[in-house]
Each structure stands twice: as structure tokens, then as C-alpha cells.
Amino acid sequence: MVPILLGRIQTRIFLLAIVGSAVTALLTPVLPGDGALADRYRTTFIVLAAVAVLGIGWELLYHLLMQFRWEKDWPSLFGLLSGVPEAIVLWLLLDAELVPGIAAAPPLAAFVVHFAVVWVAVWLAANGPMRVPFLRWRFRGGRLT
Amino acid sequence: MQAGELTPALLGAATWSDAMVEAAGIPVVDVPFVSVGGGIGSFVTVDYLRIAGVPVSDIRVLSNIDHPWQTYQYLTRVSQIPERERIRSDSSSRPDNIWGFPSYALSEAWRDRTLRPLVHVLGEPLFADYWTPRAGDVFAGMRRESARIGYEQMRVTGVVRLVRRREQGGYFTILTPPAGSGPTKRVAYRSRFVHLAVGYPGLRFLPDLQAYREQHSDFQRVVNAYEPHEHVYEFLKTRPGTVLVRGGGIVASRVLQRLMDDRERHGLQTTVVHLFRTFVTGAHGPHLWARRKGGDGFAYQGFNYPKSVWGGQLKARMRRLDGEERAALYREMGGTNTPKRRRWQQQMRKGRVEGWYRASQGTVQKVWPDTDGTLVSLVDGDAGSQEIRADYIIDCTGLEADIAEHRVLADLLEHGGAGRNPLGRLEVERHFEVKGTASGDGALYASGATTLGGYFPGVDTFLGLQVAAQEIADDLARRGWCRRIGPVRSTAQWVRWVLGRPV
Numbered sequence: 001m002v003p004i005l006l007g008r009i010q011t012r013i014f015l016l017a018i019v020g021s022a023v024t025a026l027l028t029p030v031l032p033g034d035g036a037l038a039d040r041y042r043t044t045f046i047v048l049a050a051v052a053v054l055g056i057g058w059e060l061l062y063h064l065l066m067q068f069r070w071e072k073d074w075p076s077l078f079g080l081l082s083g084v085p086e087a088i089v090l091w092l093l094l095d096a097e098l099v100p101g102i103a104a105a106p107p108l109a110a111f112v113v114h115f116a117v118v119w120v121a122v123w124l125a126a127n128g129p130m131r132v133p134f135l136r137w138r139f140r141g142g143r144l145t
Numbered sequence: 146m147q148a149g150e151l152t153p154a155l156l157g158a159a160t161w162s163d164a165m166v167e168a169a170g171i172p173v174v175d176v177p178f179v180s181v182g183g184g185i186g187s188f189v190t191v192d193y194l195r196i197a198g199v200p201v202s203d204i205r206v207l208s209n210i211d212h213p214w215q216t217y218q219y220l221t222r223v224s225q226i227p228e229r230e231r232i233r234s235d236s237s238s239r240p241d242n243i244w245g246f247p248s249y250a251l252s253e254a255w256r257d258r259t260l261r262p263l264v265h266v267l268g269e270p271l272f273a274d275y276w277t278p279r280a281g282d283v284f285a286g287m288r289r290e291s292a293r294i295g296y297e298q299m300r301v302t303g304v305v306r307l308v309r310r311r312e313q314g315g316y317f318t319i320l321t322p323p324a325g326s327g328p329t330k331r332v333a334y335r336s337r338f339v340h341l342a343v344g345y346p347g348l349r350f351l352p353d354l355q356a357y358r359e360q361h362s363d364f365q366r367v368v369n370a371y372e373p374h375e376h377v378y379e380f381l382k383t384r385p386g387t388v389l390v391r392g393g394g395i396v397a398s399r400v401l402q403r404l405m406d407d408r409e410r411h412g413l414q415t416t417v418v419h420l421f422r423t424f425v426t427g428a429h430g431p432h433l434w435a436r437r438k439g440g441d442g443f444a445y446q447g448f449n450y451p452k453s454v455w456g457g458q459l460k461a462r463m464r465r466l467d468g469e470e471r472a473a474l475y476r477e478m479g480g481t482n483t484p485k486r487r488r489w490q491q492q493m494r495k496g497r498v499e500g501w502y503r504a505s506q507g508t509v510q511k512v513w514p515d516t517d518g519t520l521v522s523l524v525d526g527d528a529g530s531q532e533i534r535a536d537y538i539i540d541c542t543g544l545e546a547d548i549a550e551h552r553v554l555a556d557l558l559e560h561g562g563a564g565r566n567p568l569g570r571l572e573v574e575r576h577f578e579v580k581g582t583a584s585g586d587g588a589l590y591a592s593g594a595t596t597l598g599g600y601f602p603g604v605d606t607f608l609g610l611q612v613a614a615q616e617i618a619d620d621l622a623r624r625g626w627c628r629r630i631g632p633v634r635s636t637a638q639w640v641r642w643v644l645g646r647p648v
Contacts, residue, residue, distance in 0.1 A: 002457030067434045070446070072453035077267055128237075128246040132639045133632035135244065136619075138237075139456040139612050 001126065002073045003066075007142025008059040014144055015122045015130070016052045023121045024048050024114065031110040044114055046101045050090055051118070058086055076127055083119040090115070149329025151306070151319065159560040160584075162312040163335075171319070171333045176205045177626070179318050179336040181305045181553065183208020184216050186342025186593040186610050188287065188296065189240050193614040195294040195648045196243060196638045197627045205334060206300045207320050213291065214284045216344060221280050223373050225399040228281030233395050233448060233484060236266055236276050238455075238607040241286035243614070244639055249278035249286075274486045275447045294648055306331065307556040308339050314585020338626070340617065341571075341579070341591040343553060345605075347546035348372075351391065353522075354540050357512040366520060367512070370396045370541040377537045378407055385414030389522060389533055391509070392541035393421045393443050394481040398489055400539050401502075405492040408501070417502045418533050420524065422542075423480070424506035435477060438485065441493065442504045445485040451478050454603040455612065464575060464600045472567035475598060481542075507531070512538065548595050557582065561589070568598025575600045576620040577613045588624070590617045 003011070028044045029037060062082065066074055094105040105111070131138050149171045155161060166173060178194065180187040187206050194204060210216060226232055237245035247255070250262035265276040291297065303322040311317055318334040350358070354367050368374040370392075380386065381404070388404060390397055401417065408415050425439035438445040453459040463474055496502025507526025515521050515534070522533045548570050549555040557563040557571075562581035566572040572580045573596045582589040592613035594605035601616075603609040622629035630638070641648060 002453040002455060002460075004458055004461050070430070070435065070437045071451045072458040073451075075270060077271060080267075128248065128251070131237075131244045131246045133636045135630055135635045136615065138245065139460070139615065141453075141457045141461060 001076070001079065001138075002071075002141060003063075004141030004143065005059065005063045007140060008063060009056055010144045011126060011130075011137075011142040012055045012059060012122075013052050015125055016048060016055070016118070019122050019125045020048050020051070020118045021045075023118050027114060027117055031106075031114055033107050033110045040106075043102055043106050046099065047090070047094070047106070047111065047114065048118065050093070050099050051086065051115070054086070054090060054093075058082070076123075079126065080120075080123050083115070083123070087112070087115045087119070149331050151331060155309075158309070159562075160310045160312050161317050166317060166333050166335075170329065171331050172327075172329055173317075173333045173335050174205070175335050177203045177336055178205070178338045178340070178621075179316075179334045180204070180206045180340040180342060181208075181308070181318060182206075182342035182344060182593075183210050183213060183300060184342060184344050184593075185213050185240050185287070185607070186344065186613075187340070188213035188291065189243075189607075189610040190340055190342065190590075190592065190614040190617055191296065191299060192241075192290060192294055193243055193611075193618040193630075194621070194627060197618050197622070197630050198634075198648075199627050201295045201298050204299045205336075206296070207303060207305050207318060207334065208300055209302065209304050212288070213296070214287050218280075218284060220371060224370050224396050225403045226280050228279065228284065230280055231277040232280050232283065234277055234283075234607055235448060235452075235455075236262075236278065238611075239286065240283070240607045240610065241290035242642060243611060244635070244642075245608075245611075246639075249282060250276050252286075253278070253282065270447055275484065289645070290642075293642070293645065302326075303332070305343075305553055307553055307560075308341070308589065309556075309560060310562075310582070310584040311335065311587070315587035316584055316589060337587040338621065339587075339589045341553065341557075341589070341595065342593045342610075343551055343595060345545055345594045346548050346551040346554065349544040349546045351509070351540055351542055351544065353509045353512050354538065357520075361514060363514070366536065367538045368540065370400050370539055371543070374539065377539065378403060380537070381407065381413055381415050382411055385416070386536040387416040387418060387534065389418045389420060389520070389535035389538045390541060391420045391538065392481065392543065393423070393425070393483065394541065394543055395449065395483045396543055397541035398443075398483045398486075400541055402489060402492065405496065405502075409492075415501065417496065418535060419502065419504040420509070420522075420533065421504065421506050422508055424504070424527070431477060437482070442506070443485070444480055444482040446482040447484050449482070449606060450603040454478070454601075455606075455608045460601060460603075460612075463602050466600070468567055471598070471600075475568060475602065478602070505531070505533075545594070551595070554595060557589075566596075566598040570598045571595045573599045576616045578620065586624070588620070590620075592617070 024044050028041050093099050152169045155169055183206050236248040236250040239245050250266045254262045265273050269275045303320040306319045306321055308316050308318045315337040316339045320332045348371055357367055404417055421442040424442045425444045427440055428436045429439050430436035507524035510523045512522050519534045524531050524533055563579050564572045564581055571591050573591055577590045577592055579589045579591050596604045621627050
């Protein structure tokens with residue numbers, strides 16, 4: 001991918017909203033954990049929103065790091081692996097009860113499965129299928145508007 | 146004068162009326178959109194328009210080649226990329242698929258029932274060289290797409306002589322059909338839109354090599370990599386010899402690979418002397434955020450431009466620049482370069498250790514044949530003057546001729562209102578309309594190598610041609626001539642592509 005900063009942010013928010021929400025909606029009932037389904041949904045969707053909001057900061061960092069690359073590109077593998085630090089930081093925030101709207105962190109296993117499945121789905125969508133409806137997206141550095 | 150020939154009155158007038166053309170006896174064909182060239186540039190543009198819903202009857206491609214990939218196929222073959230070899234192009238740069246999905250890697254994985262191409266793409270460029278498609282697969286894909294969009298029905302054979310503005314708007318494109326194929330020498334295509342995709346204007350030889358060839362009428366031992374030179378490799382199979390390779394780009398790498406592959410495969414004793422005008426010793430660039438890798442003479446880059454010209458930061462930056470600022474950014478990211486492929490590195494390392502591959506820096510002052518027939522090159526370099534003796538010289542510098550060498554472009558510069566950009570090529574708008582050539586409600590577009598130096602770099606690449614095609618198609622939609630491809634049409638058409646159904 002050869003994103004520009006605005007394109008990174010727009011793509012992240014868009015794909016999390018569409019692909020991330022769909023995956024979360026399907027996955028939440030089968031994730032480990034107890035409590036009412038509505039509460040579990042509330043938690044997973046707040047986690048999803050947190051990935052989007054914190055992501056704006058992450059994208060700024062990735063954009064800065066990308067400047068050291070001559071090609072100003074962001075290899076697919078970077079896009080996949082950057083999920084690891086993002087997941088760790090988000091988990092630490094959840095564990096420290098610093099994520100608004102979530103009083104107690106979900107079970108670690110539920111978080112890991114949810115985060116990983118959403119991340120991979122979004123990453124896969126960004127690496128090909130996204131270009132099908134949005135013909136101009138790849139030539140605009142990931143901008144949708 | 147032969148019937149239907151260009152008259153002095155026509156040749157002298159920048160704008161023609163219908164009556165003038167009629168008076169000259171030139172038959173007129175009406176069609177809204179004409180693409181001149183018929184190579185991959187025309188193909189990709191027409192592909193976009195067909196997918197946008199433009200019918201076959203509204204488009205004509207005027208061309209002197211039989212299929213769009215013909216010239217490319219010829220050039221890749223002579224410059225040592227047979228069909229089974231992989232070209233230097235990204236997996237998702239598909240001239241036969243405007244979406245770039247599935248990528249070539251995904252298609253190859255699906256066809257061969259293997260995950261290897263996908264794992265390779267995932268690891269590039271860190272753990273593997275860039276994955277690139279096989280030349281043969283690229284041609285096969287275009288053949289399939291060509292049939293799907295009815296390309297053959299749009300193609301008209303002939304040589305385009307010139308394009309002139311029409312008084313009432315639009316243009317006349319004068320085609321010379323094959324001799325004897327029609328009652329007149331010329332045919333005029335009257336259209337609202339013209340698209341020029343005439344490719345590289347031609348090759349230019351290094352001055353010292355040109356002088357040698359002319360003076361000694363020797364076209365056998367001093368060759369350009371873009372002309373057939375198989376005899377060099379054949380000769381080297383018969384006796385040990387020395388080859389001087391000049392240039393540090395992708396073509397030089399290909400020629401070196403062929404020489405080194407042959408050496409290995411047939412146990413030859415070929416010696417290779419490699420001459421760089423600019424010898425790169427390491428990472429280079431103006432500042433920390435603009436450093437390209439390099440070493441052993443080469444500047445290393447995956448593709449012929451930094452990747453972000455095709456959609457990222459460089460594309461966005463260049464789009465805002467004009468004049469000297471634009472030229473400066475072209476200089477910063479330009480320069481001859483080649484990918485750092487593991488196989489090539491390994492071969493050259495072996496050559497250096499065994500003493501049959503030697504690289505040096507310098508510019509050649511003169512080339513002459515010695516009494517024993519050996520070619521002697523007098524080279525001035527950072528390390529002083531030296532004489533390099535070789536049996537063959539292969540020029541891989543890939544110098545290109547001026548755009549005015551092309552008759553249609555020369556005429557456009559002289560009569561059509563076109564001008565040059567900061568790099569001396571045809572100046573186009575951000576939507577690839579040639580500046581200064583508008584005619585009534587018509588527009589004249591250009592894409593490909595002739596527009597290098599514009600707001601969008603990377604024009605002479607598969608993806609660059611698609612960027613241009615998209616801009617042109619969108620501009621035509623803004624003018625109300627065709628539909629803009631939105632998400633729904635795009636998806637529906639993609640499904641048709643996957644199923645191999647006509648657009």
C-alpha cells in the first residue's frame with residue numbers, strides 16, 4: 001500500500017465501521033465470557049471503537065515511520081503486524097480500566113480472538129477487495145473522499 | 146496529386162473546416178472517440194471506457210500494430226525477458242484488470258493451486274524480492290480482456306499522420322491505411338475526442354557509439370539492448386570473449402543476467418566489463434527522509450519509480466507542483482536504477498570473486514577497432530583515463546529520443562497548440578488533457594511516455610497508464626459523454642470480469 005496520512009485514517013475508520021462491525025456482530029455471541037449478550041455486544045463494540053480512535057494516533061506514528069522509507073510505501077506485512085503493538089496497548093488500557101464505557105476488561109481470550117479476527121479481516125479487505133467498489137481509492141493514497 | 150491526399154492548404158492550416166477536408170477528397174469517418182497508438186496505453190484507456198459503458202461503435206483505435214502488447218512483447222523479448230521470465234512490475238498492476246484485484250499473484254496462486262505467490266507477496270520487500278508476474282501471463286491476460294471488450298472491432302489498421310483541430314469543435318485525425326486497402330491514400334476520422342498513446346518516440350544511441358557505428362558501419366559488435374542482438378550471445382558460446390555493458394538500469398541487469406546465466410549453463414569463459422556513468426557506492430539522497438539504497442555502482446529500487454508515485458505521497462506532492470519545482474522533484478526521485486534481486490547479487494558476487502565481472506565508473510570519449518579487431522573504448526573516470534578492450538559493446542543506457550521525433554507529436558507542437566513540460570515532453574493537465582489543444586467542446590488527451598514530466602509521474606508504467614485512463618474517463622464523464630464508474634457499476638463490472646462475460 002502507498003497511503004497518505006488522510007487516506008490511512010479514512011481507510012481505517014471506514015473498514016472498521018463496515019468490516020469490523022460485521023465481524024464483531026457475528027463473532028460476539030461465540031466469544032468466551034459471561035453476562036448478558038447485550039452487555040457483551042456493548043463491550044466488543046466499544047473495543048472496536050477504541051481501535052478506531054486510538055488508531056488515529058497510531059496512524060500518525062506509522063506515517064512518521066514511513067517517512068524513513070524511500071518508496072513511501074507501507075508493505076502489507078507492516079499492516080498485518082502492526083496489530084500486535086496495537087492489541088497490547090489496548091489490552092493494557094482495558095486492564096487499567098482506562099477505556100470509557102467498559103468497567104471491567106473482557107476475558108483476555110475473548111479480547112485476543114475478537115481483535116485478531118477483526119484485524120485480519122480488515123487487513124484482507126484493504127489488500128484487494130476494497131479496490132472493487134472503490135476504483136479510485138488506491139490511486140488516492142487510501143482516501144475515500 | 147493522388148486522390149484523398151493532404152493538400153498544401155490543409156497542411157498549412159492549424160484548424161480545418163469540414164469543407165476543406167471534403168475539397169481535398171479525403172473520406173470522413175465519424176466517431177466520437179479516437180485513440181491513436183494501439184499499444185497498452187490505448188488498450189487500458191479503451192478498457193476503462195468500455196467498462197464505463199461506452200459502446201464499441203463510439204470508439205476507434207487507430208494503430209499500426211496487430212495487438213496492444215505487440216511492441217511491449219518485442220521490447221521485452223530483445224531486452225532479455227522471454228515469456229517465462231518475470232517482468233519488473235507490481236503484482237496488482239494489471240493492464241487487463243482496472244481494479245488490480247485479483248492481483249497477478251492471487252491469480253497465479255489460484256491457477257497453480259499453491260500459496261507460494263501469496264506468501265511471497267506477504268514477505269516482500271523485506272524477506273523476498275518483489276513478486277512480479279511472468280511476461281507470458283501478462284500477455285495472456287490482455288488477450289483475454291481484449292476479446293471481452295471487443296477490442297478487435299474497434300481497431301483500425303493504418304499509420305496516423307497528424308491530428309488537427311476542427312473549426313466546429315473536435316478534431317480530424319488523418320490515417321494512412323495500408324496501401325491498396327481503400328480508394329484514397331488518407332482517411333479522416335472526425336471525432337469530438339482524441340487520445341494519443343503513441344509510446345516512446347524512439348531510441349537514441351550514446352553519441353560515441355553512434356559515431357562508431359556510422360564511421361565503421363559496424364552494427365554487429367556495437368549494439369543497443371533494445372535491438373535484436375542474439376548474435377552476441379551466440380558468438381560467446383563459440384569462443385571466450387569480453388563484453389562491455391554500459392548503463393546501470395534494469396536493462397543492464399537483464400543483459401548481465403543473460404551473460405551470467407549463459408556462462409553458468411554452458412560453462413563459458415565470458416568476461417564482463419560493466420561501465421557506469423554514475424557509480425553509486427551506497428545509500429544516497431538529499432536528506433534522511435529521501436535516501437535510496439545503492440551499492441556496487443547500482444541505485445536500487447523495486448520498480449522504475451518509488452512506489453508512492455502510483456497513489457501515495459509522491460503522487461499527491463507532484464500534483465501540486467509546476468515548472469522548476471516539479472522538475473526538481475523529478476530529479477530527486479529520478480536517476481537510473483534497478484531492483485536489488487537476490488539472484489543477480491549472487492551472480493555478480495561470484496563474478497567479482499572469480500575475476501570475470503568488473504565494474505567501473507566513467508564516460509566514454511571514443512570507441513575504435515584495434516588492429517586485431519577488438520573494440521577499444523577510451524574512458525575518462527574518477528580514477529583517471531583507461532582503455533577498455535572488448536569484443537562486443539552492449540548499450541543499455543536506454544536513452545530516449547525527443548518527442549518531436551514522432552511525426553504526430555511534432556505536428557501537434559507546431560500546429561495544435563501543444564507545449565512542453567519541465568522535462569521537455571508533452572504538457573498535460575492533471576486529467577491528461579494536452580494543455581492548449583482544446584477545440585470547442587472537444588478535448589485531446591495523451592498518456593504514456595510522451596507525457597513524462599507532468600503532474601503525475603510514473604506515466605510510462607502499467608499502473609501509470611491506468612491512472613491516466615481513470616482521469617480521462619472521469620473527465621469524459623464530467624463532460625457528460627460517458628458514465629462515471631461508481632461503486633455499484635464498478636462492483637457489477639468486476640463480477641462480469643471474474644466470470645469472463647463481455648462488459
